[in-house]
Amino acid sequence: MVRTLSLLLGLTICPSSSWAAAPSPARQQELLYLLHQDCGACHGMRLKGGLGPALTPENLSALSEAQIQQTILEGRPGTPMPPWKPFMSPEEAGWLADRLKQGKTTE
Amino acid sequence: MKRLLLPLLLFLPLAAIADDCLLRGTGDLGVVIERATGSLQVVDTTAHKALFRVEGLGDLSHASVVYSRDERYAYVFGRDGGLTKVDLLCGRIAKRIVQGGNSIGGAISQDGRLVAVSNYEPGGVKVFSSDDLSLVADIPATRTVKGKGSKTVGLVDAPGERFVFSLYDTGEIWLLGMKDPAHPRLTKFAGIGRQPYDGLVTPDGRYYIAGLFGEDGLAKLDLWHPEKGVERILDHYGKGEQKLPVYKMPHLEGWAIAGNRAFFPAVGHHEVLVMDMESWKEIGRIPVHGQPVFVMARPDGRQLWVNFAFPDNDTVQVIDSESLKIVDTLKTGKGTLHMEFTPRGEEVWISVRDKDEVQIYDTDTRKLKGRLQARKPSGIFFTDRAHKTGL
Numbered sequence: 095m096v097r098t099l100s101l102l103l104g105l106t107i108c109p110s111s112s113w114a115a116a117p118s119p120a121r122q123q124e125l126l127y128l129l130h131q132d133c134g135a136c137h138g139m140r141l142k143g144g145l146g147p148a149l150t151p152e153n154l155s156a157l158s159e160a161q162i163q164q165t166i167l168e169g170r171p172g173t174p175m176p177p178w179k180p181f182m183s184p185e186e187a188g189w190l191a192d193r194l195k196q197g198k199t200t201e
Numbered sequence: 202m203k204r205l206l207l208p209l210l211l212f213l214p215l216a217a218i219a220d221d222c223l224l225r226g227t228g229d230l231g232v233v234i235e236r237a238t239g240s241l242q243v244v245d246t247t248a249h250k251a252l253f254r255v256e257g258l259g260d261l262s263h264a265s266v267v268y269s270r271d272e273r274y275a276y277v278f279g280r281d282g283g284l285t286k287v288d289l290l291c292g293r294i295a296k297r298i299v300q301g302g303n304s305i306g307g308a309i310s311q312d313g314r315l316v317a318v319s320n321y322e323p324g325g326v327k328v329f330s331s332d333d334l335s336l337v338a339d340i341p342a343t344r345t346v347k348g349k350g351s352k353t354v355g356l357v358d359a360p361g362e363r364f365v366f367s368l369y370d371t372g373e374i375w376l377l378g379m380k381d382p383a384h385p386r387l388t389k390f391a392g393i394g395r396q397p398y399d400g401l402v403t404p405d406g407r408y409y410i411a412g413l414f415g416e417d418g419l420a421k422l423d424l425w426h427p428e429k430g431v432e433r434i435l436d437h438y439g440k441g442e443q444k445l446p447v448y449k450m451p452h453l454e455g456w457a458i459a460g461n462r463a464f465f466p467a468v469g470h471h472e473v474l475v476m477d478m479e480s481w482k483e484i485g486r487i488p489v490h491g492q493p494v495f496v497m498a499r500p501d502g503r504q505l506w507v508n509f510a511f512p513d514n515d516t517v518q519v520i521d522s523e524s525l526k527i528v529d530t531l532k533t534g535k536g537t538l539h540m541e542f543t544p545r546g547e548e549v550w551i552s553v554r555d556k557d558e559v560q561i562y563d564t565d566t567r568k569l570k571g572r573l574q575a576r577k578p579s580g581i582f583f584t585d586r587a588h589k590t591g592l
Contacts, residue, residue, distance in 0.1 A: 131536065132448065132449070132511045135262075135449045139237065140260050142281070143322060144263060145352065145398065169446060173396075174447060176446035176447055176448050
């Protein structure tokens with residue numbers, strides 16, 4: 095159910111969601127490093143939360159992959175969550191969103 | 202893989218020393234936090250070397266440290282709620298507790314008997330005996346509309362056995378009097394501004410100042426006259442200007458004060474702000490390389506050293522506090538996270554995460570004097586903090 099919803103949202107909001115071509119293995123490593131080091135500055139290096147909420151699958155269960163992708167790319171105006179689109183493509187943000195949903199974030 | 206193995210190999214000999222305790226002073230010691238591995242190194246700032254590595258400190262993202270007044274023990278506040286008392290002379294953990302879900306920082310009381318910890322989750326402050334880390338007081342935060350305790354930030358100590366902190370979600374400053382540890386006295390200031398994200402106390406212990414993320418300006422509380430309430434300062438700053446995104450929150454801790462001027466990071470602008478300490482008015486802005494994270498004054502106040510948020514975190518700039526000109530731009534390397542001056546400021550130690558090293562510079566010549574290997578180093582804390590209010 096959640097899956098279908100995210101597919102639908104994915105199609106309407108951003109046609110290039112996570113099933114698009116995955117980033118190269120080297121870029122995947124970079125993204126995971128960024129996730130722990132730089133996202134970790136606010137979400138905790140182990141993603142257990144800080145100024146920003148925990149980025150664990152349980153905590154993200156209410157959000158679809160596409161919503162997470164959108165949050166990463168655009169940030170959340172009015173909160174400290176900044177937009178990351180200058181530093182990653184929609185595909186890459188979708189790939190990160192997918193990894194976060196699955197809890198597969200070890201480098 | 203290579204990245205991991207190299208520092209490990211370099212450090213094998215360290216572990217072997219950790220058996221005997223040292224018989225020496227601790228005034229020129231400090232610790233370097235190795236955040237990814239939950240360890241720290243005890244360093245000697247005279248010899249430029251590591252004495253011990255202490256492991257098992259838990260999640261050290263955003264870790265901070267305060268010192269006992271005899272400068273023998275470091276209290277390390279970890280992200281996983283861990284509070285660890287580390288014996289610098291023996292290079293080992295004297296006591297460790299996990300006190301809360303998700304802590305962010307701590308402070309030690311004026312008399313050194315109490316250590317306070319602030320928590321993101323569940324929010325609030327807990328106060329412990331500095332001796333055995335037993336719980337002395339538990340101060341839960343205001344509940345937010347979602348029913349959670351407000352994230353608690355910017356915890357500092359203040360004269361009179363007080364602690365001061367801010368509540369991020371509910372926009373408050375609380376003053377906690379611990380003169381009589383059995384009867385904590387709480388004074389609350391509400392409506393101080395939106396999303397206070399960090400706080401500081403001036404080195405004389407008189408003013409508490411909270412930075413606001415959600416609006417312009419800073420909230421100021423005069424601790425000599427708390428009855429006067431919280432005042433807004435610098436609220437014209439940044440009005441009507443488009444803010445840039447901030448990829449790492451700036452720190453106010455250890456506000457850089459040189460003469461009667463204070464220097465601190467702008468939020469969402471690539472500038473260091475200059476404020477007159479008498480009128481509390483902005484008197485200048487210094488354009489810098491990126492979003493500043495730390496603005497640190499050399500102990501003599503002559504220079505300011507500034508590091509930056511992602512994606513500009515490979516650079517450190519040095520500002521002359523008299524002319525307000527940038528006198529040097531150093532390319533230290535990606536992940537330049539923290540800087541700490543030796544007690545009288547002839548050297549600065551800088552942690553460079555992605556190079557797995559701490560770089561030691563002569564502050565006058567800005568020449569690199571030495572390097573120390575460390576695994577993903579973040580915070581650097583020297584023992585002279587023991588005798589400084591707010592650090």
